[in-house]
Amino acid sequence: SQTIHQWPATLVQPVGSPLSLECTVEGTSNPNLYWYRQAAGRGLQLLFYSVGIGQISSEVPQNLSASRPQDRQFILSSKKLLLSDSGFYLCAWSAQAETQYFGPGTRLLVL
């Protein structure tokens, strides 16, 4: 069966510090991968998606970036965090654009 992992589970970072969140998927090949952010009281916002290694599409302009160095690894990064980057970051996978399944998420607080 497929499983999706995210780490860290929680993170507290100062403004201006870098960020690296990791997501890995097991039990499937060539998945579509997604990064979402859910801010307090708001819906899920798609940040990035990837249909293959090295292929990244960005949905919204921001100071975040994503990379997919391996088939089942998706990384969300920032060089300098802003207060507005605080939120619940969720990675998801799908098989050929079908139903998406979410990882446990990373809760980020930028102070």
Added chain:
Amino acid sequence: RKEVEQDPGPFNVPEGATVAFNCTYSNSASQSFFWYRQDCRKEPKLLMSVYSSGNEDGRFTAQLNRASQYISLLIRDSKLSDSATYLCVVNIGGSQGNLIFGKGTKLSVKP
């Protein structure tokens, strides 16, 4: 007009009650539809897909009206464990599987 709209609630109901959630979507080209459940501070989890003919899974019944661009979820015989936020989700298509999430309807089932 928002792409996926839901009544935010909260819906406070006693155990055993029947509760219905509604959702409307704006993109008439939407291809598939889902209900996800999200527990507090957890990731969303797929509850059920929604088919044109309507579908049932135990105490849960989902309906789709494409003409009215309307989706519903009915929960019968509510349990305490049904307390969660229910997200209406629409797939507007594309190779990347573009899901649009509603902000969710919060349900609280009381003893």
